[in-house]
Amino acid sequence: MKLLEQRIQSDAVVLDGDILKVDMFLNHQIDVTLIKELGKELYTSFSAYPITKILTVESSGIPIACAAAELFNVPVVFAKKGQHSNIGSNVFSTQVFSFTKGKSYQINISKDYLLSSDNILIIDDFLANGEAVLGLKRIIDEARANLLGVGIAIEKGFQGGGEKIRKLGVPLLSLAVIESMSDGNIVFRLNNCKE
Amino acid sequence: MKLLEQRIQSDAVVLDGDILKVDMFLNHQIDVTLIKELGKELYTSFSAYPITKILTVESSGIPIACAAAELFNVPVVFAKKGQHSNIGSNVFSTQVFSFTKGKSYQINISKDYLLSSDNILIIDDFLANGEAVLGLKRIIDEARANLLGVGIAIEKGFQGGGEKIRKLGVPLLSLAVIESMSDGNIVFRLNNCKE
Numbered sequence: 001m002k003l004l005e006q007r008i009q010s011d012a013v014v015l016d017g018d019i020l021k022v023d024m025f026l027n028h029q030i031d032v033t034l035i036k037e038l039g040k041e042l043y044t045s046f047s048a049y050p051i052t053k054i055l056t057v058e059s060s061g062i063p064i065a066c067a068a069a070e071l072f073n074v075p076v077v078f079a080k081k082g083q084h085s086n087i088g089s090n091v092f093s094t095q096v097f098s099f100t101k102g103k104s105y106q107i108n109i110s111k112d113y114l115l116s117s118d119n120i121l122i123i124d125d126f127l128a129n130g131e132a133v134l135g136l137k138r139i140i141d142e143a144r145a146n147l148l149g150v151g152i153a154i155e156k157g158f159q160g161g162g163e164k165i166r167k168l169g170v171p172l173l174s175l176a177v178i179e180s181m182s183d184g185n186i187v188f189r190l191n192n193c194k195e
Numbered sequence: 196m197k198l199l200e201q202r203i204q205s206d207a208v209v210l211d212g213d214i215l216k217v218d219m220f221l222n223h224q225i226d227v228t229l230i231k232e233l234g235k236e237l238y239t240s241f242s243a244y245p246i247t248k249i250l251t252v253e254s255s256g257i258p259i260a261c262a263a264a265e266l267f268n269v270p271v272v273f274a275k276k277g278q279h280s281n282i283g284s285n286v287f288s289t290q291v292f293s294f295t296k297g298k299s300y301q302i303n304i305s306k307d308y309l310l311s312s313d314n315i316l317i318i319d320d321f322l323a324n325g326e327a328v329l330g331l332k333r334i335i336d337e338a339r340a341n342l343l344g345v346g347i348a349i350e351k352g353f354q355g356g357g358e359k360i361r362k363l364g365v366p367l368l369s370l371a372v373i374e375s376m377s378d379g380n381i382v383f384r385l386n387n388c389k390e
Contacts, residue, residue, distance in 0.1 A: 028282055029308040030257075030271040032264045059253035059273065062225075066258045069227045076225040078254065113224040 001041050001175040004153065005188050007034060008176055014184040018156065019100070026153060027060035027125055038175055039067025042123060042151035045173050046072075049148045051121045053077060053114070055140070057096075057107055057132050061124040064153055068123055077114060079107040079136060092142050096135035099128065099159075107135055109143075116144040127152040127174055130161025137170070154178065157189050196236050196370040199348065200383050202229060203371055209379040213351065214295070221348065222255035222320055233370055234262025237318060237346035240368050241267075244343045246316045248272060248309070250335070252291075252302055252327050256319040259348055263318055272309060274302040274331060287337050291330035294323065302330055304338075311339040322347040322369060325356025332365070349373065352384050 013021040025031040042064070051072050056065040057079045065076045083106050091108045098105060114120075122136050133150055140147045147170055155162045155174030165172045177189035208216040220226040237259070246267050251260040252274045260271045275282055278301050286303045293300060309315075317331050328345055335342045342365055350357045350369030360367045372384035 023282060023305065024307065025270075028272065028275065028305055030261060030264070030273070032261050032271060033268070035261065036265065059257060059275075062254060062257045063261045063271075066225060066227050066230065066261060069225070070231065073228070075220075076227060076258075077223065078225070080223065080254075110218065110223055112219065 001038070003034070003037055004176045007031075008154065008178075009186060012186065014181045014186065018159070018181070020154065020156065020178065020181060020186075022154065030063050032063070035063045036067050038064050038153055039069075040071065041175055042068045042121075042173065043071035046121055046149050046151060046171075049121065049171075050119050051148060052117070052119045053121075053145075055079065055109070055114075055120050055122050055136050056124055057081065057136065060126070064125060064151075065123040068121070068151065072121075075113075077109060079109050079139070081105050081107055092139040094135045094138045094142075096131045097129075098131065107132075107139070109139055111143070114139065114143045114145055118143070118145040120145055120147050122147065122150045123152070124150075125153045127155040127161045127165075127172075128159040130164045133161065133165060137168075149173070151175075156181075196233070198229070198232055199371045202226075203349065203373075204381060207381065209376045209381065213354070213376070215349065215351065215373065215376060215381075217349065225258050227258070230258045231262050233259050233348055234264075235266065236370055237263045237316075237368065238266035241316055241344050241346060241366075244316065244366075245314050246343060247312070247314045248316075248340075250274065250304070250309075250315050250317050250331050251319055252276070252331065255321070259320060259346075260318040263316070263346065267316075270308075272304060274304050274334070276300050276302055287334040289330045289333045289337075291326045292324075293326065302327075302334070304334055306338070309334065309338045309340055313338070313340040315340055315342050317342065317345045318347070319345075320348045322350040322356045322360075322367075323354040325359045328356065328360060332363075344368070346370075351376075 095104045149171040152174040155177045157177040344366040347369040350372045352372040
């Protein structure tokens, strides 16, 4: 998606450790106009799918998930992080390893809001090693719900998460795929489309 | 706001310890259609104020903040929780006590995204003891930005937070104010308006 690629090129900062700092528009300060366009693009790409619910993980995926959900006319459910989340004991839980933080955290979704009849689109802001998406997929599998697709704003194409998900046969669309960002030079994947 | 009061009466569950469970539409599963209406109502109420930025705290305030921000045409900045949030060291931080969890947590906002020229509207899903809003206010004061108002979805009117904020002279609008909810019987405040 050219709009997102252009925004990344103009505003994002590449930090040591393969970190792409986009907190000026995506995950700390939120440019709601841009986010709305990202939601629209994900909706357009997955509109033929009979989605009944959008799943994300708190917090940064929530704005894009809501922007898309409004167009699909379905609810969003966001997985809560931590063992002491205030959603009771009737939950699906799994551990997710964060390479950024070097440790695992638990994500939780109440069983009341994920049903075997649900057709799920996962939406998140970032896809790097794929741990969060694969964690959500484990929960969806446990709930016997159907994962129909994954929509991502920025995929770090050199970190393997996208490849893992595509190999599972899950339709994945990342609106911008970064092929490399060595020496602060961001190169996007060409011919990026849903697979 | 009748729409929200009706939804609370029909769906919310009162749990022990003055907990109002609204995670079926507000803070775990999100009814984006309702959230959009809440954002619209907050926009209408504060549209005369020259708001430049909406502040909230992750995670549950984010959807309403984004819904309102779209109409104000301003960015959202959400405070990140925890000491190890991934936003660098150039941050405003303060401790917020959670009565629900019985302990304090840190909230952080990058100094890059909160300027002395900013006119702030705080938006959050819940107002109980007011700790989160007062924490954001301390950060706004430290940044020498201007707090113009506070917009809340559900205020627990019997827990004192609203009174504290109104006494500070900050315009506060809570779209539903719960006067009491003993024995599971939810009573709303009449003539609820911005003060």
